[in-house]
Amino acid sequence: MSEKKILIIDKSVELFAKNGFESTSVQDITKACGISKGAFYLHFESKNSLLISIFQLFLDKFTEKVSSALQMEVSPKDKLELFLRIQFEETDHYSNFILMLLREQTKPDNNDLFLLMKKMDTQLNDNLSTLLVDIYGEDIENHLVDMIIMIKGLMKGYSELIVMCDSNFDHSKLARYLLSRIDSLVAGLTTPFLETNFFNKNNPELDCSKS
Secondary structure, eight states: OOHHHHHHHHHHHHHHHHHOTTTOOHHHHHHHHTOOHHHHHHHOSSHHHHHHHHHHHHHHHHHHHHHHHHTSSSOHHHHHHHHHHHHHHHHHHTHHHHHHHHHHTOOOSSSHHHHHHHHHHHHHHHHHHHHHHHHHOGGGGGGHHHHHHHHHHHHHHHHHHHHHSOOOOOHHHHHHHHHHHHHHHHHTOOSOSSOTTHHHHHOGGGOGGGO
């Protein structure tokens, strides 16, 4: 990705977070970047395609951080704690931009953003599945779908607090707290509610792992 393209993305994130997606024009973006409209359209077809590129850059950065964490020479449980902490750190870092998206319910005219978000969700499922099996062993496999949904529910709830509340949360402390709650969930497992192939069975056309 060229330096100018990264500049456009960085300035756009600032403007979208401050003024909103709909209220920010291409001219506002080019003015903030000190470039012409021609230079903007050389890199992006539209403001919607710019939004897709922003999400793609977020995903790439997050994937890189998670990959580095998962390759560290630490215990599987420490890796899960790092994974959770990175989730909350990234949410906090982009909280103003995320809040703007929630307020405006921004939806591009095409299906690209939905597919990208589905890819992010599939990647999250895969990472959690691998970590849970590494930590709790093969006995957890029949409960993976239920566990992933419950963990994602906890993560979503606390992520919303990070975005909505003007508070300085201790991301490491929060990750350790969730790790303890996950231990409690595993200890209380009985009969699985959802089948192990639930995700693929209900959304085969959206299974991004096949692409």
